[in-house]
């Protein structure tokens with residue numbers, strides 16, 4: 596007698612294998628993940644009376660935030676997301692409710708949805724309200740995200756695995772497109788388990804990479820490096836990127852989804868440290884979602900900005916905003932190249 600068995604699931608392909616090249620990009624997953632902020636954004640705007648205020652007097656971000664005692668950055672991220680969702684229209688920098696918002700989001704109207712939005716109010720709505728009213732990130736229930744990872748290995752390792760899952764496909768796409776001929780040493784700052792460094796090292800057998808991150812990534816990183824057989828070419832260095840020394844003489848310094856976690860002052864510190872770590876003919880690489888005029892219309896990209904403000908206090912920056920930061924830190928020749936899904940690579944060299 597033969598017994599039927601469920602076939603074993605296929606082993607996941609490591610990032611950078613040919614199977615990835617034909618796969619669709621991650622935009623559908625990004626759409627789904629960022630959609631968790633859609634209701635909170637509308638519910639918070641309703642609770643703060645913003646639709647009624649903008650119906651009475653269309654305003655720009657500064658005027659609205661000033662009149663209601665709100666945080667400017669939190670308000671700006673919220674309004675852009677509401678506009679991308681179709682609740683606000685913007686003309687000449689001034690926001691006003693769209694016909695759908697006028698029909699359903701003005702208190703006192705017969706079709707007002709406020710009580711229904713109240714039914715959906717949850718912790719995430721509280722987090723968004725905190726960012727919009729005070730500008731401070733909510734992190735994990737009001738506790739800072741990185742400090743929490745330092746105290747709770749469970750939170751830290753869960754986040755680390757999540758980042759690896761999120762970054763595996765963009766890392767493989769970058770590795771397939773980036774020419775690293777002549778590049779011997781790469782430093783990936785705040786690289787998590789080294790998802791990008793591993794994909795780049797796999798594609799470039801001459802490359803040696805160092806990944807700098809907090810100690811919480813250590814266990815997961817060593818397991819993945821051993822599995823990928825890259826432990827001899829990708830080294831993990833744990834420490835605080837703001838205070839601990841970085842290895843110098845690097846051909847490339849890479850920030851992947853890092854600058855978007857920090858305010859301008861912290862970014863300047865990181866970029867100045869990158870400038871010092873690079874060889875004279877080295878290159879800076881910044882890989883992240885880069886909002887352009889088209890992306891401003893995307894609920895996913897604008898929702899991502901709100902998610903960053905809520906979790907880390909960071910922000911997505913446009914190419915002109917990044918260029919200004921890079922220039923101030925001593926870089927020149929800033930250029931952007933679309934790479935994968937919503938992601939782009941910004942490159943620059945020491946001035």
Ligand SMILES: C[S@@+](CC[C@H](N)C(=O)[O-])C[C@H]1O[C@@H](n2cnc3c(N)ncnc32)[C@H](O)[C@@H]1O
Nearest residue numbers: 741758762785786787808809834835836851852
């Ligand atoms: C958004 S994750 C990006 C991880 C990785 N670059 C990627 O794209 O998958 C940000 C990383 O910054 C790290 N990080 C935060 N504060 C840090 C610090 N002070 N020093 C070093 N790493 C830090 C976190 O541990 C986390 O791995």
